[in-house]
Every structure is written in C-alpha cells, then in structure tokens.
Amino acid sequence: MNHRRLPFVAGFLLVPIVLYAMYVVSPFVQTVFYSFTDWGGFSSEQNFLGLGNYAALLGDEVFQKAVLHNAFLLVLMPLTTILIALFLAFLLNVGGRSDSAGVRGVRGSGTYKVVLFFPQVLSVAIVVVLFQSVFRTDGLGLLNATLIKLGLVDAARPVQWFSNPDLVLWCLLFVMVWSGVGFYMVLFSAAMRSIPREIYEAALLDGAGRAPTFFRITLPLLRDTVSVAWVYLGFIALDGFALVTGLTPESGGGGPNHASELISNVLYRTAFSQGKFGYACAMGVALAVFSLLLAVVQLRVTRRERIEY
Structure with a gap:
C-alpha cells in the first residue's frame, strides 16, 4: 500500500x-560561486579569485564597523523586545485582580492588545515617514519640540538624533523595538492563554506573588516560544536594511560617517553603487552563514524535553 x-x-x-x-x-549556489570571483554584475567577464574576497573582508574597516553594529542590535534588540513583550503579555493576561472567576488580566486588555499590535500592521515605508517626523533635527520634530517645551533642550541647539554618531544606533534600536514589540506581545499572550488557569490559581492560593508566579511558572512554560521569538528577532537585527536606508543620512543609508552602517547596507552599496558584485556576494555568504549559525546555536542552547500540562 x-x-x-x-x-x-x-x-x-x-x-x-x-x-x-x-x-x-539555485540563486544561493550562484551567489557562493560569484563570491570567489571579481564579477562586476553587468558582464560575463569574471576572474577566479579563490578566497580573495573573503580575505579582503577581514581588512575592510567599513564592513567591520557594520559587523559591530549588527552585533549591537543582535544583542539588545531581541533582549529588549522580548522583555517588554513578556511584561505586557503577562500584565494583559494574568496581571489583573483574582476573584471567584479566577485570575484575570487588566481591565480593557483586549483594547490594549489591539493598540499595542497596531505598529505591526504598518509598512516599513510608513514607519520611516513617521519617525522622520518624530526625530527631526530641528525644533519642529515631535521629540525635540517636547524636550524644548519641558526645558530640557535649548531651542537654538536641538538634538541631532540621526545625525549624531553617538545616538543614531540607539534611535534605530528604539524604532525596531517599537515596531516589533506588539507582535511578540500577542504571540506570548497566545502562549500564556494555553497555560491552564488552575496553575496560576493554585500558586496564588499558596501565597505566591505575581513576580514569583511569572519567573517560576509563566517563563519556564514559555521557554520554547521565547526561543523561537529570539531566533526571528535575531534575523531582523541582522537585516534592518530598509530602516537604515530610509532613516539615516548619506546616500544609501549608514550615516553619519558609517556610524549606523549594517552589513546589508554595505552589501547593497558595494554591489549597485560600486559595481563589485563578487565582493558583495562574499558579504552575502558571510551574512547567511552567520545567520544559520545563530539559529543553530540558539535552538541547541534552548533545546529541552517538551513539558506537558
């Protein structure tokens, strides 16, 4: 049969x-092949360089800066997003009062979920336009205008958000967290709702507070969901191409003076502005390998036997 x-x-x-x-x-195999050549992208002429492109990456200061910036986002962006999303999900599901009907979320939790999820439905283009207004470098920007009204910033010298090398990455981190936290809040909320309410009620009857309940019950039971979320957020942190291109100064993004450069932006500019497609392919292969290793390590570290409840 x-x-x-x-x-x-x-x-x-x-x-x-x-x-x-x-x-x-097929495109990935072709990319690997071209990464060993000096192909210019618009002709059939190409010379085999072996590991020459990969050796050049080790001495490329702009690429090395981009790797450090990606590492910065890779550490802080998933951590911040998951912590905020977990806090909001716990608050909206089991953070309210307990009564005869059991443990409840805060009042109006359904409305809060819709409001917090709203940034997730916005396209990247809309997010870019929105935060271009928020982080305007004159007194008319929302953030600068608020700080000037509060007397925290001199009106003659407003904060240069995306034009300041010391602030630009933090601003990008804020935008990434703001645009993604709603989705993971809903994801964690769905996972929390699958946990039997009797577990929380038994913990409350035993005198456990909300903090011990979260760390000893909720978080361990959400470990698999958090692990998957961390992998996805890691991939987002390794990309960030559209946000950096739209929000940071200088042609092609990455400014000022390469202070917000990411691997994806360096790759794009190397290929389409400088015509070094072979070198750009080497960057793409390096980024792909690093992404796969990140996923494998993360899943291996967080792997455990499934908990039944």
Missing part, C-alpha cells in the same frame, strides 16, 4: 521541490 502511495505523493511534491530549487537553492 505504501508503494502505491509513493507516486501519488511524489507527484504533489515534485512541482514545489522544483520551484524551491529554482528560486531558492
């Missing part, structure tokens, strides 16, 4: 496998 099903199943899988190989595997 199984042998009779094999042609039927193979017939359904053949087309998806061919499409996947054509549009995913």
Whole structure:
C-alpha cells in the first residue's frame, strides 16, 4: 500500500521541490560561486579569485564597523523586545485582580492588545515617514519640540538624533523595538492563554506573588516560544536594511560617517553603487552563514524535553 502511495505523493511534491530549487537553492549556489570571483554584475567577464574576497573582508574597516553594529542590535534588540513583550503579555493576561472567576488580566486588555499590535500592521515605508517626523533635527520634530517645551533642550541647539554618531544606533534600536514589540506581545499572550488557569490559581492560593508566579511558572512554560521569538528577532537585527536606508543620512543609508552602517547596507552599496558584485556576494555568504549559525546555536542552547500540562 505504501508503494502505491509513493507516486501519488511524489507527484504533489515534485512541482514545489522544483520551484524551491529554482528560486531558492539555485540563486544561493550562484551567489557562493560569484563570491570567489571579481564579477562586476553587468558582464560575463569574471576572474577566479579563490578566497580573495573573503580575505579582503577581514581588512575592510567599513564592513567591520557594520559587523559591530549588527552585533549591537543582535544583542539588545531581541533582549529588549522580548522583555517588554513578556511584561505586557503577562500584565494583559494574568496581571489583573483574582476573584471567584479566577485570575484575570487588566481591565480593557483586549483594547490594549489591539493598540499595542497596531505598529505591526504598518509598512516599513510608513514607519520611516513617521519617525522622520518624530526625530527631526530641528525644533519642529515631535521629540525635540517636547524636550524644548519641558526645558530640557535649548531651542537654538536641538538634538541631532540621526545625525549624531553617538545616538543614531540607539534611535534605530528604539524604532525596531517599537515596531516589533506588539507582535511578540500577542504571540506570548497566545502562549500564556494555553497555560491552564488552575496553575496560576493554585500558586496564588499558596501565597505566591505575581513576580514569583511569572519567573517560576509563566517563563519556564514559555521557554520554547521565547526561543523561537529570539531566533526571528535575531534575523531582523541582522537585516534592518530598509530602516537604515530610509532613516539615516548619506546616500544609501549608514550615516553619519558609517556610524549606523549594517552589513546589508554595505552589501547593497558595494554591489549597485560600486559595481563589485563578487565582493558583495562574499558579504552575502558571510551574512547567511552567520545567520544559520545563530539559529543553530540558539535552538541547541534552548533545546529541552517538551513539558506537558
């Protein structure tokens, strides 16, 4: 019977496998090949360089800065987003009063979830336009105008948010966290709702406060969900191309003076502005390998036996 099903199943899988190989595997294989050449992208002429492009990456100061900036976001962006999302999810689901009906979330939690999730439905272009107004470097920007009204900033010298090398990465971190925290709050809320209420009620009857309940019950039971969220946020932190390009000064993003440069921005500019497609492919391969290693390490570190409840 199984042998009779094999042609039927193979017939359904053949087309998806061919499409996947054509549009995913094949471009990646070509990228790896071109990373060993000096291909300019617009001609068939190419010379084989071996590991020359990868050796050049080790001496490229702009690329090294971009790696450090990606590492900065890779550490702080997932950590901050997950902490805020966990706090909001716990507050909205089990942070309210307990009564005869059991443990409740705060009043109006449904409305709060919609409001907090709203940034997730905005496109990157809208987020860029929004925060260009918020972080304007004159007194008309929302943030600068507020600080001037409070007397915290001199009106003659407003804060240069995205033009200040010391502030630009922190501003980008804020935008990334703001735009992503709502989605993970909803994700963690859904995971918390799957935890039986009797567990929380038993903990409250035993005299456990909200903090011990969160750290000893909620967080351990959400470990798998948090692990997956951390991997996805890590990928977002390694990208950030659209936000950096739209929000930071200088052509192609990454300013001022490469202070907000990310690997994706260096890769794009190297390929399409400088015409060094082979070198850019080497950057892409390095970024892809690092992303895969990140996912493997994260999943291995957080792997455990499934908890049944």
